[in-house]
Amino acid sequence: MTQIRTADLTKTFADAGGGVTALDALTLTIEDGEFFALLGPSGCGKTTLLRTLAGLETPSSGAVYIGEADMTRTPAGKRGVAMVFQDYALFPHMTVTENIAYPLRVRGVPKAQQREAVLAAAADLGLTGTDTTVGLLDRRPEALSGGQQQRVALARATAAKPSVFLFDEPLSNLDARLRLEARTFLKRLQRELAVTTVFVTHDQAEALALADRIAVMQSGRIRQLGTPREVYRRPANTFVASFIGSTPMNLLEGVVRDGRVLVADSEIAPPDGTGERLAERAAVVLGARPEYFRVSPDPLDGAFRGTVEVAENLGSSLLLTLDVSGTAVQVVVAEEDEPEPRATVWALPRADRTLLYADGELVG
Ligand SMILES: Nc1ncnc2c1ncn2[C@@H]1O[C@H](COP(=O)(O)OP(=O)(O)OP(=O)(O)O)[C@@H](O)[C@H]1O
Ligand SMILES: [Mg+2]
Structure with missing residues (x-):
């Protein structure tokens, strides 16, 4: 032993x-x-x-x-x-x-x-x-x-x-x-x-x-x-x-407003069950891995609206860098879903995979 x-x-x-x-x-x-x-x-x-x-x-x-x-x-x-x-x-x-x-x-x-x-x-x-x-x-x-x-x-x-x-x-x-x-x-x-x-x-x-x-x-x-x-x-x-993840997690600075998280002009649903606990106007960081986004050419409620800046080939998928009101958000999409350069897309983070940090520590 x-x-x-x-x-x-x-x-x-x-x-x-x-x-x-x-x-x-x-x-x-x-x-x-x-x-x-x-x-x-x-x-x-x-x-x-x-x-x-x-x-x-x-x-x-x-x-x-x-x-x-x-x-x-x-x-x-x-x-x-x-x-x-x-x-x-x-x-x-x-x-x-x-x-x-x-x-x-x-x-x-x-x-x-x-x-x-x-x-x-x-x-x-x-x-x-x-x-x-x-x-x-x-x-x-x-x-x-x-x-x-x-x-x-x-x-x-x-x-x-x-x-x-x-x-x-x-x-x-x-x-x-x-x-x-x-x-x-x-x-x-x-x-x-x-x-x-x-x-x-x-x-x-x-x-x-x-x-x-x-x-x-x-x-x-x-x-x-x-x-x-x-x-x-x-x-x-x-x-x-x-540090963990082959494509780095998006860590996006935001502020709490009406139980939602405001990041780069987009209102994102906070992780499940945290909405009520969040203090109004608190500064938070939203964590969302590029793999856990739904990306659509049409508007999605509670999604980031961004412009496709860069598309990088990961082999079986693509890593898109979106410009969301001046903030870079990275998302992974299937190869066949490659959008046109400069296209506008909506990227919805999966609520059950979204994380929230306050003062650098996980809170939800
Ligand atoms: N013999 C030594 N004398 C002085 N400083 C040392 C000595 N050995 C290690 N350090 C210092 O201690 C710290 C930790 O070093 P260590 O070698 O354990 O890092 P590490 O995590 O193994 O890094 P790496 O991934 O680069 O191998 C570093 O700041 C290093 O400069
Ligand atoms: Mg070492």
């Missing part, structure tokens, strides 16, 4: 300006067997958190528990965790076999047992060769593609049979196609091994696709923690709202 827990974990780095708070009193529980993603912009503290869990970084204050034990001061090699780095950190002078065996050798595992574990992990990761592919076990990292190196790094992590996997952007050096493949593979591997996994990424699509739960971080703090569905459907604040 390997739960990971942090309590008030703080890490500050000294620098010329007086110090950077990379982790700010972070308290968090990751469940046994969970695939947990840490998501956030560059510099928000993801790597620092992972390194602190691994024991490669000592916290300034607070504690790290792995399983039942307080491991805040336990050296990295004794925590039962395996970390896979963004650049894989393979040893260039060692063959694939030697790389995979390395953590076992350091631990003094007998040769025969090392061999067995290496072969099992290498086979799991497709490194041993089949009728149609050659084995890679005797090669050195320089003779491997990025994707192959990544699989060696994963094999090295799994061969050691850790109770925790820590992944720091392990897919970011792969091209788009390989990345998708590797992502599916990683998910399957984690399911099979049921090892508690913390996965760092700044790619929101990757986090949504892989994770059981996601922590969205900003400036050393967690701004939202939830399932992919929760953070996608109901971002807790405008920071998370703007």
Whole structure:
């Protein structure tokens, strides 16, 4: 049973300006067997958190528990965790076999047992060769593609049979196609091994696709923690709202009037059930994903009236940027519904998918 827990974990780095708070009193529980993603912009503290869990970084204050034990001061090699780095950190002078065996050798595992574990992990990761592919076990990292190196790094992590996997952007050096493949593979591997996994990424699509739960971080703090569905459907604040989603959510400043929200001269119905609660003249932000609009060439009640400025091809659909009285509103329409350039259209946000923020926090 390997739960990971942090309590008030703080890490500050000294620098010329007086110090950077990379982790700010972070308290968090990751469940046994969970695939947990840490998501956030560059510099928000993801790597620092992972390194602190691994024991490669000592916290300034607070504690790290792995399983039942307080491991805040336990050296990295004794925590039962395996970390896979963004650049894989393979040893260039060692063959694939030697790389995979390395953590076992350091631990003094007998040769025969090392061999067995290496072969099992290498086979799991497709490194041993089949009728149609050659084995890679005797090669050195320089003779491997990025994707192959990544699989060696994963094999090295799994061969050691850790109770925790820590992944720091392990897919970011792969091209788009390989990345998708590797992502599916990683998910399957984690399911099979049921090892508690913390996965760092700044790619929101990757986090949504892989994770059981996601922590969205900003400036050393967690701004939202939830399932992919929760953070996608109901971002807790405008920071998370703007960060999650392949096309950014429309976040439109408005003001409450007669139980409706006035945005760029359009009166929009507020989210279900919030109408009565809204204070007259309150400043709010209306959140509506481009995917959740009904777009029509004819007037629709409670819709934005806008002019088509730009149409971008998303493959199977189109992203339209509308000019709504000077405010840009983006909506997704089916390819066959492409309007003429400069056409006037009405865009009605789906009431059950519309969100409302006041002072940056979700209120409805
Ligand atoms: N060794 C260090 N010395 C000083 N400052 C550091 C050190 N390591 C990290 N920082 C600072 O701590 C903050 C968090 O860095 P961290 O590497 O954890 O971010 P990250 O979320 O992993 O970003 P990225 O997505 O770019 O990898 C940043 O402001 C960074 O500059
Ligand atoms: Mg990082």
